[in-house]
Amino acid sequence: MTTSPKRIALIIASTRTPRLGPAIATIAAEIIIPRLPPHWTLDLVDLMQHPLPLFTADPIIPAGLRQPVAADAYADPATNAWSALVRAHDAFVFLTPQYNWGYPAPLKLALDALYHEWAAKPALVLSYGARGGNKAAAQLRQVLEGLHMRVCARGVQLPFGKGHDLGGGVISKETDARWRAEDKKEEVIAAWEELVGLVNAVAPVADAPSHAHAPSAPAPAAATPAPPAADESSDPSKTGDRKAKPLDKLAAVFQRSTHRPPRDH
Ligand SMILES: Cc1cc2nc3c(=O)[nH]c(=O)nc-3n(C[C@H](O)[C@H](O)[C@H](O)COP(=O)(O)O)c2cc1C
Numbered sequence: 001m002t003t004s005p006k007r008i009a010l011i012i013a014s015t016r017t018p019r020l021g022p023a024i025a026t027i028a029a030e031i032i033i034p035r036l037p038p039h040w041t042l043d044l045v046d047l048m049q050h051p052l053p054l055f056t057a058d059p060i061i062p063a064g065l066r067q068p069v070a071a072d073a074y075a076d077p078a079t080n081a082w083s084a085l086v087r088a089h090d091a092f093v094f095l096t097p098q099y100n101w102g103y104p105a106p107l108k109l110a111l112d113a114l115y116h117e118w119a120a121k122p123a124l125v126l127s128y129g130a131r132g133g134n135k136a137a138a139q140l141r142q143v144l145e146g147l148h149m150r151v152c153a154r155g156v157q158l159p160f161g162k163g164h165d166l167g168g169g170v171i172s173k174e175t176d177a178r179w180r181a182e183d184k185k186e187e188v189i190a191a192w193e194e195l196v197g198l199v200n201a202v203a204p205v206a207d208a209p210s211h212a213h214a215p216s217a218p219a220p221a222a223a224t225p226a227p228p229a230a231d232e233s234s235d236p237s238k239t240g241d242r243k244a245k246p247l248d249k250l251a252a253v254f255q256r257s258t259h260r261p262p263r264d265h
Contacts, residue, residue, distance in 0.1 A: 005039040006199055008032075009089040013096040013107040015048040018169025022046070022246040024128055024158065025095055027171075029253045031188045032093070036259035037196060044254045045085065047106045052078055052113050062115035069116050079113050086114055091122040091199045093192075094144075098129030098136035111143060118147040122198035124191055125155040130166070132157025150198050154191040158184060169246070 010029060014021035025044065032042055058075035065073050069087065074080050096103045111118070123144045127133030137155050144151045159182075160166070161174030179185075 003037045003039055003200070005041070006037075006090040007041050007043055007088060008036075008091045008093065008195075008199075009043050009045040009085075010093045011095060011107070011110075012044070012046045012048070013094060013104050015104065015106045018167070020097065020128065020169050020171065021095060022250045023169070023171050024126075026246065026250045026253050028093065028095060028126060028188060029250070029257065031185055032192050033253065033257050033259075035189065035192060035196075036257075037200075038259055040259050042254070042257040043089065044250065044257075045089075047110055050078070050082055050085070050110065052076075052082060052106075052109050054109065062113065065116060067116050069114075074113075082110065083114055083117055086117040089121070091124075091195055092149075093124045093126060093195065094140060095126045096128075096133060096136050096140055098127060098131075098133035101135040101139075103127075103133075103136040103140045107140070108143070111147065115147065118144075118149050121149055122152065122195050123149040124152045124195045126158070126188070126191075127155065128158040128160070130160050130164075132159040152191055152194045152198065154187070154194050156184060156187045156191050 010025055010032070012021040012025050025046075029042060029044070036042060053076050056076055056079075058079070060074060062074075069083055071084065072080055074083060094107070096107060125137050125140055125144070127137035127140070129136065134157050137157060141151050141155070158179060161172055161176070161178040164172045164175045
């Protein structure tokens with residue numbers, strides 16, 4: 001099967017320290033990367049690396065911009081960079097915690113900073129929290145639909161195990177055991193396959209690269225040199241190791257984030 005190149009972004013929505021987001025993103029990436037169709041890439045987009053202005057003197061309402069959105073459409077350079085990044089991606093996996101029954105403010109800011117850039121692109125919601133972040137996921141889905149994204153019917157909710165340290169930033173043994181018992185890996189696989197189907201459902205534009213309108217897209221995290229993975233298995237329990245450096249491990253996982261088809265194909 002031949003497929004055109006696609007870039008998918010895995011967005012980490014939590015920006016606090018410590019945080020669980022990178023450890024769960026590692027698990028998700030280890031499940032998704034081996035299942036990337038030919039010529040597809042998974043990029044890590046950590047909102048901590050993309051701060052956007054909370055206060056702006058920009059009179060522009062993103063929905064009011066002409067399409068295609070120009071590279072300098074916004075007053076703030078950070079917003080223009082964010083716009084380029086989102087334009088450069090064909091679909092998004094949102095990984096969000098639940099904060100007080102909602103999703104984190106930096107994610108809302110990142111969504112509201114743009115409008116047309118999100119439209120018609122497929123989105124998958126992965127959430128976590130004491131009960132799997134179900135309320136945050138529901139709110140996020142509603143907002144993504146308001147942005148005219150095509151949201152996967154399947155989402156994955158990752159509930160913490162008994163005694164999980166909510167503030168600790170580490171996946172506990174109990175939580176890991178619960179995810180295994182509830183076959184969360186299979187849920188992620190099924191949801192990912194749905195996202196792939198939504199991406200493939202878009203008719204390709206003749207003779208146009210999928211990112212022709214995003215010349216200044218920032219380099220994805222996958223391009224960043226990183227140390228070799230200490231453990232390259234997809235065993236979620238390894239990610240819960242308190243000694244592991246979650247960001248190092250995450251970077252190592254994303255070094256392998258482009259599907260390379262076998263040579264004889
Ligand atoms: C401000 C705040 C509010 C929270 N509210 C909820 C909540 O409503 N429901 C829940 O299950 N967990 C809640 N938690 C616990 C988080 O799910 C837990 O801290 C998780 O690790 C947050 O993700 P992060 O570490 O990636 O930021 C909250 C945590 C914070 C920091």
